[in-house]
Amino acid sequence: MLKSVRWVEDRILSLKISENKYGLAQMRKNHLMEFFGLFQDEDKWENVDLNKEQILFCLFVAENRLKPLYSSIIESETVIPNSRPIIKRMLSANLGQGLYGGAKLIELTDDYSQLPEKVIRPNLSTKDDLEIIYSHELCGMYGDPEKIRKRIQVFIESGINWDESKDFVFRGVPLPRRANE
Template sequence: MLKKIVWSENSIFNVKLSENLFTLAQMRCNHLMQFFDVSNEDGAWSGVDLNTVPELFSIYVAENKLKPILVEKIDESRVAPNLRPAPKLMLSLRIDGPGEFGADLIELSDTYSVDGKKIVKQKLSSQEDLDSIRRYELAGMVGDPNKIKGRLLRFFESGVNWDDSKYFIFKDIRPPHAIRN
């Protein structure tokens, strides 16, 4: 486990999910962290180019809360950072009244902030906008390492890439099908 985590854009971390399952995460701008569809059994990484690895998801994180799962900062000589643009479309929570929740599809600002965001589509509907709801991430900050770990474990064990927080907003939706076996 790392003693201290300092935000540094494009830093890459070894993420420990279990005794024999590790993956990679990369810090992007403004506390946005990307997680990738790559894993190994021993946490020894070399020769990986994240530009060629599919992204699983990008979320805002409270990096110091992730110390239990971030076990090592990895040098660029071992793993090349992803230089593709980080995704700018996300879901923004709406509170329309007591117990009435929804989401807008937004485009983040040029600095990857919700401040200055553009609304792409208001009031997404689980019937009409299911693909967007499944595809885009919520723009809120995630500070629980177990939530991230659980999501990644589910993906690597079942192929389902899904954020359970979406159930809070869209109570009638189900996770997507597995994208791999």
């Protein structure tokens, strides 16, 4: 575990997912971090181009709260940072509507902020908008390393990429299919 982590755009971090499983994440802009679908049994990374790897999810993170998840800082000589455009569409929970209040699809600003909110599609429903719900992340600050670790472990074990927080936003939402179905 690293003692301290300072936000540096495009910095790549190795994540310790379990005793013998490591993954990669990259700091982007405005505390958005991308988590990739590339895993190894050892914390050794060479000849990796993140532009060619699957982005599992991209979240706003409190990077210092995630320190227990970090294994090491990776130098760009061994891993090429992702330079694809940052994902700008996210789900924004409908606040003030209680548990299972649903969400809307928004687009982040050019500064990668959720405010002012640009609504792309209001009031998403599990009946009509499952693909949007499955393919976009909830907008909000993530700081619990164990929730992120668990999400990645579930993906490794089952092929299902799912943020359990969506269960509290969308009543009765079914789990998505496995990654390669």
